[in-house]
Amino acid sequence: MEIKETAVAGTLESSDIQIMISKAATGIQIDLQSDVEKQFGDQIRNVITTTLNALDVTAAKVKAVDKGALDCVIKARTIAAVQRASQTTDQPAWEVL
Amino acid sequence: MDNQIVDLYLNDPKVKKDWQAFLTSLNITNFAANEVDQIDYTIGIYNGDDLVATGSVAGNVLKYIGVCNKGVTNGSRFNAIVSELVNRQFAQHIYHLFVFTKIKYSESFQHIGFSELAHSDEAAFLETGSPDVNDFLAEIPRVDGQNDKQVAGIVMNANPFTRGHRYLVEQAASQNDLVYVFVVNTDASLFTTAERFQLVQAGTADLDNVIVVDGGDYMVSYATFPAYFLASPDQAVTYQTTLDARIFRNVIAPALNIKTRYVGSEPLSRTTNIYNEVLNRELPPAVQVKVIDRTQTLTSDQQVITATQVRQFIKNGELSSLSDFVPETTAQFIQHHLTPLQTRIQEGMNIDGN
Numbered sequence A: 001m002e003i004k005e006t007a008v009a010g011t012l013e014s015s016d017i018q019i020m021i022s023k024a025a026t027g028i029q030i031d032l033q034s035d036v037e038k039q040f041g042d043q044i045r046n047v048i049t050t051t052l053n054a055l056d057v058t059a060a061k062v063k064a065v066d067k068g069a070l071d072c073v074i075k076a077r078t079i080a081a082v083q084r085a086s087q088t089t090d091q092p093a094w095e096v097l
Numbered sequence B: 001m002d003n004q005i006v007d008l009y010l011n012d013p014k015v016k017k018d019w020q021a022f023l024t025s026l027n028i029t030n031f032a033a034n035e036v037d038q039i040d041y042t043i044g045i046y047n048g049d050d051l052v053a054t055g056s057v058a059g060n061v062l063k064y065i066g067v068c069n070k071g072v073t074n075g076s077r078f079n080a081i082v083s084e085l086v087n088r089q090f091a092q093h094i095y096h097l098f099v100f101t102k103i104k105y106s107e108s109f110q111h112i113g114f115s116e117l118a119h120s121d122e123a124a125f126l127e128t129g130s131p132d133v134n135d136f137l138a139e140i141p142r143v144d145g146q147n148d149k150q151v152a153g154i155v156m157n158a159n160p161f162t163r164g165h166r167y168l169v170e171q172a173a174s175q176n177d178l179v180y181v182f183v184v185n186t187d188a189s190l191f192t193t194a195e196r197f198q199l200v201q202a203g204t205a206d207l208d209n210v211i212v213v214d215g216g217d218y219m220v221s222y223a224t225f226p227a228y229f230l231a232s233p234d235q236a237v238t239y240q241t242t243l244d245a246r247i248f249r250n251v252i253a254p255a256l257n258i259k260t261r262y263v264g265s266e267p268l269s270r271t272t273n274i275y276n277e278v279l280n281r282e283l284p285p286a287v288q289v290k291v292i293d294r295t296q297t298l299t300s301d302q303q304v305i306t307a308t309q310v311r312q313f314i315k316n317g318e319l320s321s322l323s324d325f326v327p328e329t330t331a332q333f334i335q336h337h338l339t340p341l342q343t344r345i346q347e348g349m350n351i352d353g354n
Helices: A037-054 A071-085 B013-025 B076-091 B103-110 B133-139 B163-175 B193-203 B234-256 B270-282 B307-316 B328-336 B338-346
Strands: A007-009 A017-022 A027-034 A059-066 B005-008 B041-047 B050-058 B061-067 B096-102 B115-119 B123-129 B151-156 B178-183 B210-214 B258-264 B288-292
Touching: A007 A071, A007 B076, A017 A071, A017 B076, A027 A037, A037 A059, A037 A071, A059 A071, B005 B076, B013 B050, B013 B061, B041 B076, B050 B076, B061 B076, B076 B123, B096 B103, B103 B115, B103 B123, B115 B234, B123 B234, B133 B234, B151 B163, B151 B234, B163 B178, B163 B193, B163 B258, B163 B288, B178 B193, B193 B210, B193 B328, B234 B258, B234 B270, B258 B270, B270 B288, B307 B338, B328 B338
Parallel strands: A027 A059, B061 B096, B151 B178, B151 B258, B178 B210, B258 B288
Antiparallel strands: A007 A017, A017 A059, B005 B041, B041 B050, B050 B061, B096 B123, B115 B123
16 A cells, blocks of 8 residues: 555554554654563564555555554554555455454 | 543633633743634643643644643543644644643653754753654755765745845855755745745855755744744743754754854844844854844945835835845845735735844
8 A cells, every 4th residue: 555645543542552654765664662662662563564564555654652552452553544644544454454 | 531531612711711720720821812822722631620631732833731640640631632632633634743841841742752852941842743853854955075065054034035135145155165045934924935935046046055945844933933923022032042043053953064054143133133142152162153244235325234124115115225125036026026015014914023
């Protein structure tokens, strides 16, 4: 999927993650902020990257502010942000779940 | 329910009174009309009948954020309020937000994804979202071997571009390898941002080592320096210009290898004069400040050239002495657009400020 505009999903409340996706020329670049960065930073980045790959997103700038979200939440927020950013919310990508 | 967010309508006197009383109890006490009138909307959280958290938005700036943590987990209401404001702004496609706050709250904002652009002893200025300052800097054109060159910067509103501005740019261009002219981006002047930008470009087109750049949200913008556009007390001017100067010193100048900032001496505008003093105090030694004496550019009958005077000519339709004050490119533009410019003045555009 092609990122067409900036979009966001999620909140800054406890157990959630806010994911902002914007256009990039090439590659996936993740800027993660998390209190558990030391323990789970790589895992969170990995979930985001895997989800983006599953959605065929090859170029994107991701800004994530994590408040202790579980993997399923990270995945759901990433999918929602990508669908908003690619203007495809009318065709939910169920198979990615 | 806990953390239920509601809209606060400040045009209801009772709501406004509660809101003011709550913020005052948290030591937020500036309710001057020129601040409050800019608010687009306000939200809050009630616990029973008591307001326990609130936040507002004006354009792309979060304002009047106040939270009481009594009886709840520290930060949960703060996160709820800021999340809601941020999400509402994003829903309106405003993805780039700023906040001015007391220095002790800077960390709370950084904790939820804001990054600090600059801070002074009292205040901090932060941004979140995209495009951020790194995107802004990445867009600015560079020349080969810029890091070994002597680079200077000028920030101007140029409302409109005069012979005084031209002289300042010429001086900088003759003393440096490369000069960036940042044109103020906020559209709150008689000449629109696009017009001002175009006139600066046209008026400097013959100078090969000058690059004209949009100053974005980071140089004398409505976000960083509202007092430039609204009449404000000296203290507010000093406080805002200190942050503006530090952003230039810490973020803008190092990225572009700018070692000198040129400013015009300012006998006539109080606000700009304070700004120049603050630049002199804040920028060195990282960035030198060169003040170019304005009296070098008197008109043939010894008047100081100011854009304020040019706007006065436009208002009165006296174009006879225009070319003493502005370069040919600006004069032509004014002659061709006299009627729309005069209409803007008649419709209430203030021409006595900056």
